[in-house]
Amino acid sequence: MKQTISAALAERGYDTLTQVQTAVSDPALEGADLLVSAQTGSGKTVGFGLAIAPVLLGDADQFGPAASPLGLVIAPTRELAMQVKRELMWLFAKTGAVVASCVGGMDMRDERRALARGAHIVVATPGRLRDHVMRGSIDLSALRSVVLDEADEMLDLGFREDLEFILDETPEDRQTLLFSATVPKSIATLAARYQKDAQRISTVAEKSQHTDIDYRAMLVAPRDGENAIINVLRFFEAPNAIIFCNTRAMVSRLATRLSNRGFNVVALSGELTQNERSNALQSMRDGRARICVATDVAARGIDLPKLDLVIHAELPNNHETLLHRSGRTGRAGRKGVSTLIVPPAARKKAERLLRFAKLNAGWGPAPSAQEVQAEDQKRILADDVWIQEPTANEAALAEELVATFTPAQLAAAYLKLYHTAHAAPEELSDVNTKPEKHEPFGPSVWFSLAKGRKQGADPRHLLPMLCKAGGISRGDIGAIRLQDDQSFFEVKADKVPGFLSSIAPAMSVEGFAVEQLDAAPDLGRTGKPAPRGKTRKFDRKPPKPHRKGDRTSNTKHKGKDEFGDDRPIKAPVPARTKDADAKPRKPFKPEADTPKGKRPADRKKGPPPPKGKPNSKKNRARAAAKAIAKAKGGDSTPKRRKS
Known part of the structure; x- marks a missing residue:
C-alpha cells in the first residue's frame, strides 16, 4: 500500500506533506476515528485519502474486484464532490481503485448502472446518496471507512437528517472521519454520537487562520x-x-x-x-x-x-x-x-x-x-514584453511602424490600446466627508416675476429657467418665494449686472415680465404652499354664526387667537336647570304585589295602542271613525266588509 500511494504522490510532485496530511497519516492513528479541523486549502482531501488507505487496502497494494463500496466520502456540494473524486482518482490510480460519484444534478440512471458494476470508493452528496439508499441501488453494509468533508457546512445547509439516516445504515465497526475548517458545537455533538474514542487533530494554522x-x-x-x-x-x-x-x-x-x-x-x-x-x-x-x-x-x-x-x-x-x-x-x-x-x-x-x-x-x-x-504604469514598465525578442513577422511590422511614426506616437498608441483593453477606474467618494455647512447667501437683490401658482410656477421649473435666461448658475440664485399671481427670487449682488444684461431689453423671461425691487418683498406669513385640495390654517374661513336657539350660540370675544385674529370663542354652556314654575313629577313606585307585566292599580286603564305604525293612513282612518261614532253615541268599532 505504501509503495503505490507514495508513487502516486511522487508523480504528482509531492516532495513533502502538509501539516494536516502528516498528522492524519501517523501510523499510531491507523484505523482510529478522527475529528480533524484545518484551514481550507491545507490539503485535507489528500489527507483523508491517506488516512483511509490502510483501512481500505490492508496489507495489499491492489484492490480486488469492485463490488459493494468499501469507502464513502460525503461532501456538501456537487463541485466539492467532483473535486474530491478527481483527487482520489489520481491518489488511488495505481491501486486499481474504482471511484464512483452520486451527486445531485447528474443522471441518476447512469449512477445506478455504475454502482451496479461495482465501486471501491463512492463520493456523494447527502441528498442524492439517501435517494440511492432508499431505492436499494447502493449497499452500505461492506463499508470500512466513512468521511464527512466540510461537515459544518453540511449541518448549516440542513443535511443533519440525511447524514443521520446514512450513518445509521452503515456498519457500527466502520472508521468515521470528520473533516472541517471549524468545529462548532453541532459538529462536536455529531462526533460524540457516531464516533468511538475519536482522536482530535487540530493543526497549528487554526490558531492563526490563513497565514498565506x-x-x-x-x-x-x-x-x-x-x-x-x-x-x-x-x-x-x-x-x-x-x-x-x-x-x-x-x-x-x-x-x-x-x-x-x-x-x-x-x-x-x-x-x-x-x-x-x-x-x-x-x-x-x-x-x-x-x-x-x-x-x-x-x-x-x-x-x-x-x-x-x-x-x-x-x-x-x-x-x-x-x-x-x-x-x-x-x-x-x-x-x-x-x-x-x-x-x-x-x-x-x-x-x-x-x-x-x-x-x-x-x-x-x-x-x-x-x-x-499608478499600478497600471508599474505593470506596463514591468511587463516582460519589453525584453522578449520579436518574431520574424513582428520584427517586419515593427520596422515599418518605426519608419512611419515617431516614438512619441508609438508610445501614445500603445497606451491607448492598453487602456482600451482595461476598464477605466471609478471615482470614489470620500468616506469621511461630512455634509458641508451652508454659508450665508451674502448681499443680494430681489426680483419679481409675473408668474405665480395660478400660472403653474414651480421652483423646480423656475430655477433652470432663470439660470438659462440670465446666464447665471444655480448657486447665484437664493430664495424663491411663490405667490398666486407672481413670484419673487433673489440674485447675488455681483451677478445682477450680468443677469440684467442677459434679459434686456425686454426685461422678461420666457414671456413673463421681470422687475427689480428696491428691497426684499414683504410676504407676510411665509411658508410652504399648502397641498392641492387643502388650505392652510390662516387661509381658512371663519366659522358660520350659530343658529338662534342653539346651545352653543352664546359666544363672546376674548382677546386674539394664535394667528393674531379676533376669533369668536365659545362660551361655556350652563348646566340644565329645572323650571321654577314646573310641577315636579312623582317618582314611579310599583306595588309590591303587582304581577310581572301587569299595570299598577293606581294607573288608569286605557285602550291598547293600535297595532301597526302609529302614524299610518289606516290608523288615522280608524281613529277618525271612532271619534265620529263616539260623538253619535253608537258603537265605535268599525265594521268589516263582507267578502
Missing part, C-alpha cells in the same frame, strides 16, 4: 460599493478572482454590471443547472473568464488555479463563512488577498466577524482612480 492570505477591510461610501469592487479588480489585476454575494439577485446584478464594464465574468448560483455550473468553472480554468461572482453555497468546494483575489461584496452572516470564503485563495502555499467591502453602517459587523475568526485585517479606503492608474 492578506486580509484587507476597505471602507467605502454607502453608494460606492460596486465602484469600489471595480477599482479593487483593476488594482490587483489577479489572474482569477471570485466575488461573494449573499443572494442570487445580487449575483445577477453585479455580474451584469461587470460584464457591461468589459470584464470577462461568469455567475455561479444555485439556480444554474449542473452543465451550466460546469461550463462556468471550466471557463475560469481555461482563461476565457477571469472573474466569478457566486453565492456561498455555490462556491463551496471550488478549487480554481491562480485564484489570488477574493472580494466580499456583502459581508457574510458568521465568521465560519468568512473563513470558507477566504479559503478559496492562498491554497497550497500560494499567496492571496481577501478584501472586505465595508460601508460605514457595517463596520461594527466587520470588526466582529474578524475578531471571532481571529483574523488581523488592514483597514483603509478602497483604491482610488489615481492609485489604479
